[in-house]
Amino acid sequence: MQLQSWQAPGGSEELAIGFGPGNAARLLVLPAWFDESNKLRHFTIQAMRALEKRGLASVMPDLPGCNESLASLEHQDLAGWRSCVADAATQLGCTHVLAIRAGANIAPALPGFAFAPLAGKSALRALLRARSISAKEAGREEKSADLLQLGKAEGLDLAGYRLGAYMIAQLADAELPATAPLTEIKQAELGGPALWLRMEPDHDQQQAETLAALIAADIAP
Amino acid sequence: MSENLPALRDDDVEVELILRQVLQDVLGLNADDVAEFTEETGLFGHLPELDSMAVAGLLTEVEDRLDILIEDDEVDGDMLETFGGLLSFVIAKREEG
Numbered sequence: 001m002q003l004q005s006w007q008a009p010g011g012s013e014e015l016a017i018g019f020g021p022g023n024a025a026r027l028l029v030l031p032a033w034f035d036e037s038n039k040l041r042h043f044t045i046q047a048m049r050a051l052e053k054r055g056l057a058s059v060m061p062d063l064p065g066c067n068e069s070l071a072s073l074e075h076q077d078l079a080g081w082r083s084c085v086a087d088a089a090t091q092l093g094c095t096h097v098l099a100i101r102a103g104a105n106i107a108p109a110l111p112g113f114a115f116a117p118l119a120g121k122s123a124l125r126a127l128l129r130a131r132s133i134s135a136k137e138a139g140r141e142e143k144s145a146d147l148l149q150l151g152k153a154e155g156l157d158l159a160g161y162r163l164g165a166y167m168i169a170q171l172a173d174a175e176l177p178a179t180a181p182l183t184e185i186k187q188a189e190l191g192g193p194a195l196w197l198r199m200e201p202d203h204d205q206q207q208a209e210t211l212a213a214l215i216a217a218d219i220a221p
Numbered sequence: 222m223s224e225n226l227p228a229l230r231d232d233d234v235e236v237e238l239i240l241r242q243v244l245q246d247v248l249g250l251n252a253d254d255v256a257e258f259t260e261e262t263g264l265f266g267h268l269p270e271l272d273s274m275a276v277a278g279l280l281t282e283v284e285d286r287l288d289i290l291i292e293d294d295e296v297d298g299d300m301l302e303t304f305g306g307l308l309s310f311v312i313a314k315r316e317e318g
Contacts, residue, residue, distance in 0.1 A: 130277035144293045193246040199275040
């Protein structure tokens with residue numbers, strides 16, 4: 001495992017975690033977002049280790065505002081993340097991409113894979129719904145549609161994440177590309193439960209190995 | 222299946238399978254445990270771990286897999302309280318669409 005740093009377009013220095021020698025193919029790993037990133041982090045790191053065992057290097061940059069990043073999440077938006085990721089891909093010498101869940105919304109123009117891709121608008125919908133349900137439990141009414149309007153104007157706290165107005169407005173319209181440049185890998189192909197749905201974060205090593213095997217079979221190391 | 226559920230169609234069987242699959246993933250149970258869920262099996266409010274984020278994830282996943290849209294005002298206690306309530310809701314929703 002190596003820790004590397006890279007320079008985001010705004011000038012902030014961000015970390016990236018890497019595995020493998022990196023003399024041939026090198027995958028840029030784009031993690032899942034928000035609550036799903038916690039639930040899938042163990043799986044994602046283990047998939048990267050499994051890729052390394054198969055001779056494939058990979059590197060996962062922190063998105064500005066996420067993980068170890070010192071940048072404020074509230075100041076990030078989709079367009080900004082897209083340009084960051086494109087920069088990271090160049091700086092870190094990536095030849096392919098592996099986008100996990102909503103990570104597919106910001107994939108750079110590289111060949112590669114989208115694991116169980118989730119449109120930005122669906123990711124936002126789940127976050128708004130969670131807030132609406134927890135308000136209802138507390139005896140308040142907060143409708144998703146009203147929250148969305150408020151969020152587009154002022155930003156919003158969703159599941160413990162402070163998202164800015166631009167991010168919310170851009171997520172609300174974010175569809176996955178109809179003709180995906182990335183090869184989709186469905187959850188069913190991994191032969192186990194969808195770990196992002198799990199209430200308590202859990203891991204399944206076999207799924208990480210299977211994901212790596214599917215990718216390795218497609219890229220000649 | 223009890224009398225208060227709509228008549229069983231092929232699509233309903235698939236809906237039920239998908240719903241059990243999603244619950245299995247959310248709750249971290251195995252297929253046998255979830256196969257034992259009956260209409261009366263309690264969900265939201267009965268399983269302390271099933272919090273608002275987990276419910277939101279569950280509903281969003283069901284929407285994605287079954288190609289339906291669930292509105293805020295349809296999400297209420299009756300619909301989420303039992304497996305039977307959720308299943309009837311999703312089947313009715315699917316028939317609308």
